[in-house]
Amino acid sequence: MKISIKVNGVSHSHDIEPRISLAQYLREELQLTGTHIGCDTSGCGSCTILIDGDAVKSCTVLAVQADGCEVTTIEGMANGSGMHPIQEAFKEHHGLQCGFCTPGMVMTAAEIIKANPNPTEAEIRDGLKGNFCRCTGYHNIVKSIQHAAEQIQS
Amino acid sequence: MIPSKFDYIKASSVDQAIELLDQHGWEAKILAGGHSLIPAMKLRLNNPSILIDISGIGELNSITEQGDEIHIGANCTHKAIANSDLVQKHLGLLADAANTIGDIQIRNRGTLGGSLAHADPSADYPAVVLACDATIEVQGKNGVRSVAATDFFQGTFTTALEGDEIITSIRFPKVSQGNYQKFYQSASRFAVVGVAVVKDGNDVRVGVTGVSDAPYRATAVEEAYTGNADAAEHAVDGVEVMSDHFADSDYRAHLARVFVRRALEA
Ligand SMILES: Cc1cc2nc3c(=O)[nH]c(=O)nc-3n(C[C@H](O)[C@H](O)[C@H](O)COP(=O)(O)OP(=O)(O)OC[C@H]3O[C@@H](n4cnc5c(N)ncnc54)[C@H](O)[C@@H]3O)c2cc1C
Ligand code: FES
Ligand code: FES
Numbered sequence: 259m260k261i262s263i264k265v266n267g268v269s270h271s272h273d274i275e276p277r278i279s280l281a282q283y284l285r286e287e288l289q290l291t292g293t294h295i296g297c298d299t300s301g302c303g304s305c306t307i308l309i310d311g312d313a314v315k316s317c318t319v320l321a322v323q324a325d326g327c328e329v330t331t332i333e334g335m336a337n338g339s340g341m342h343p344i345q346e347a348f349k350e351h352h353g354l355q356c357g358f359c360t361p362g363m364v365m366t367a368a369e370i371i372k373a374n375p376n377p378t379e380a381e382i383r384d385g386l387k388g389n390f391c392r393c394t395g396y397h398n399i400v401k402s403i404q405h406a407a408e409q410i411q412s
Numbered sequence: 413m414i415p416s417k418f419d420y421i422k423a424s425s426v427d428q429a430i431e432l433l434d435q436h437g438w439e440a441k442i443l444a445g446g447h448s449l450i451p452a453m454k455l456r457l458n459n460p461s462i463l464i465d466i467s468g469i470g471e472l473n474s475i476t477e478q479g480d481e482i483h484i485g486a487n488c489t490h491k492a493i494a495n496s497d498l499v500q501k502h503l504g505l506l507a508d509a510a511n512t513i514g515d516i517q518i519r520n521r522g523t524l525g526g527s528l529a530h531a532d533p534s535a536d537y538p539a540v541v542l543a544c545d546a547t548i549e550v551q552g553k554n555g556v557r558s559v560a561a562t563d564f565f566q567g568t569f570t571t572a573l574e575g576d577e578i579i580t581s582i583r584f585p586k587v588s589q590g591n592y593q594k595f596y597q598s599a600s601r602f603a604v605v606g607v608a609v610v611k612d613g614n615d616v617r618v619g620v621t622g623v624s625d626a627p628y629r630a631t632a633v634e635e636a637y638t639g640n641a642d643a644a645e646h647a648v649d650g651v652e653v654m655s656d657h658f659a660d661s662d663y664r665a666h667l668a669r670v671f672v673r674r675a676l677e678a
Contacts, residue, residue, distance in 0.1 A: 259420060276420035276463070279450075298413050300451055301599070303517060312491075312520040318450050319521070322420050323443075323465065369516055387601065388515025 261325040265290065266334030276322045281305040283321035284331060292332035292361050296390070303389030306362035307331045313369035315388070332361035335368070344368060344406040353402030355393035362389050367403045375411055379404065415453035422465045426472070426551055426580060432464045434553045434576040442466055442578055444487060444526035447518055472525070472580060475499060480586055486525025486579040490514075493524060502586040503544065505608055509536045509592040514601050525579040528564070531571045531626070533654065534602040538565055538627035540592060542619030543608035546584045552577035561619075565626045588612075591678040593671045595622075597658050604658050605667040607647075609675035614639050616676065623668045624651050633672055644673035 262271045265288060272287055281298075284290045284307070293316060296304035300318040307316045308330040335342040344367050347353065354360040363386070370377055370385035377385065382400050391399060420443075423429035433440055441460035443449060444467060452458040466472060472487035475496045482502050484493065493499050494510040513519055513527075513536055527537045528548065541548070541561045548559045553576045564572050573579070590610040594603050603622040610617045616637045618630040632646035647668040655661040 276418060277415045277453075279414075282414075299454065300447065300518070303515070306517055313517050314520050315517045318447055320420070320446065320450065322422075323446065323467070325422075366516060369520075385516055388517045 259322055261322055263321070263324050263327060263329055265329045266331060274321055276320060278321050279317050280307070280309075280319040280321045280324050280329070281316035284316065284329070290331050290333050294358055294361055296358065296362075301390070302359070302362070303366060304359050304362040306365040306389065308365060308368065311369075311372070313366050330365075330368075332364055335364060342368075343409040344371070344403070347402040347406035347409060348399075351398055351402040351405055353394070353399045359389060359391040359393075363391065363399055367406060370403060371407045371410060375407060377403070377407055413454040415450070416456060416459045416461075418453075418460055419462045420465065421462065422468055424468065426466075426469060426578065429464050429466050429469070429578055430551060430553055430576060432462070433578070436462050438575060440464055442529070444523040444529075445489065445521040446526075447514075447522040448526060448530040448532065466578065477502070478583075482584045482586060484524055484582050484584065486528075486581060487523050488525075490519035490522050490524075490527075491516075494519065503540075503584050503590075505587065505590040505592045505610070506537075506540050506544070506584065509540045509594075509606070509608065512536055512592070512594050512596070512601070512603075524582060528582070529571060529573060529579055531565055531567075531569050532602070533568050533625050533627070534597070534604070534606075534622045535627075536592070536594065536603050536606050536621060539603075539606045539608040539619035539621040541582065541584075542627055542629050543590065543610045543617045544584050544587060544619075545610075545617060546582050548579055549581045549583060550577045551580050556580070558583075562629060565628075568625045570626075591675055593675045593678065595667050595671055605664065605671050607668070607671040607675040609672075609678070618647075618672060618675070620647065620668060620672070623648060623653055623664055625654060630672060633676075637676065641673045641676040644669050644676055647672040 294304040296302035305317040440462040443463045472485040490510045606621040608619040621627040632649035636643035653661040
């Protein structure tokens with residue numbers, strides 16, 4: 259089936275099988291391998307991307323469902339050579355160790371901060387319910403998002 | 413994990429979706445948010461050969477006030493319901509329940525109609541739909557019909573929907589006093605036990621999910637209630653209580669009594 263999707267501002271058209279997930283499409287057709295597949299069963303959140311601005315788990319969306327939509331992946335967060343303030347904050351505050359969960363964390367953080375520009379620690383932790391990290395123990399992820407929110411506000 | 417092959421059709425109207433369902437029978441499945449169906453298809457627990465995507469049908473997306481009722485389109489997402497001013501004002505317990513579902517990403521995709529049609533015994537909305545005495549509007553090849561919440565849920569993944577029918581909207585009478593209490597499965601955030609209570613003086617309606625193979629109205633509690641939360645002791649009277657690795661039946665029955673009490677006292 260033919261689909262047209264705008265990913266990180268660039269329009270793409272492909273003829274694909276309906277059973278291909280959006281995560282697979284991004285990684286295999288578009289070579290955007292920043293979107294990670296951890297569980298492939300909607301549990302871990304590492305595949306989180308934005309569809310029309312909403313954070314979703316792309317392993318549980320068919321690529322055909324995103325036909326006509328605007329998708330943002332981790333590759334679309336940086337602006338030219340400058341990193342996004344959320345990415346800067348993760349770097350600055352050690353919000354990652356192995357980095358596997360990080361793209362999903364950053365994309366979910368984008369929605370947390372968009373919905374609530376000044377989130378409390380509890381609100382950030384609640385917002386991260388759908389994202390698992392096996393390394394950090396979450397403390398520095400929460401700290402990074404708190405600092406990113408402050409940075410974006412100022 | 414990749415599902416078996418299927419064809420995908422994006423329906424542009426309710427009539428077209430019903431025509432396709434009628435034409436393809438049990439081979440076809442409606443796709444709304446996909447957050448119950450796609451995981452099941454990946455595990456090959458469900459192998460439809462045609463998916464009819466209804467997410468683009470605009471008329472299933474509205475939340476409106478109609479006299480004493482709030483009408484919510486089947487395609488409204490958990491997020492849209494939680495954030496709706498009308499729902500927050502007139503159906504606070506529904507907004508609260510929507511906000512307890514899964515996580516941000518799930519709430520951005522999953523829909524009210526999809527959750528009710530799927531009828532997972534641990535889903536949140538069914539308790540609220542029962543306590544509110546809501547009506548499920550369905551449409552099929554023989555026209556439209558209204559199904560009372562108490563007639564809709566028949567068992568695990570089983571509802572009163574016929575093969576050619578889809579849910580179009582849910583009609584909720586406005587609620588002045590009600591609340592939703594939930595004991596979470598800690599990983600998925602589904603309800604091990606979920607209790608919705610709607611009060612009108614000493615009249616009370618109690619909807620319970622997660623406890624049995626189908627959600628139910630705790631009528632024994634409703635009858636015993638005269639303003640005292642001790643009526644919660646009747647939470648599982650006459651109910652066959654589920655047992656699984658999250659909670660065996662004794663523990664689940666205990667949780668049901670505790671959460672009915674909390675909801676009556678809230
Ligand atoms: C990680 C995770 C956590 C979750 N946690 C919770 C939770 O805490 N609480 C909870 O209640 N749910 C939870 N869910 C389920 C979630 O709410 C689903 O989104 C919802 O149950 C199904 O809605 P959907 O729109 O995604 O439906 P789909 O997956 O698209 O469809 C589900 C079923 O309903 C049918 N269907 C869909 N729409 C209609 C319609 N209008 N008319 C007739 N049939 C229709 C489909 O054919 C299919 O059989 C969770 C899901 C995931 C993946
Ligand atoms: S890979 Fe999508 S949620 Fe884990
Ligand atoms: S940094 Fe390794 S999983 Fe999060």
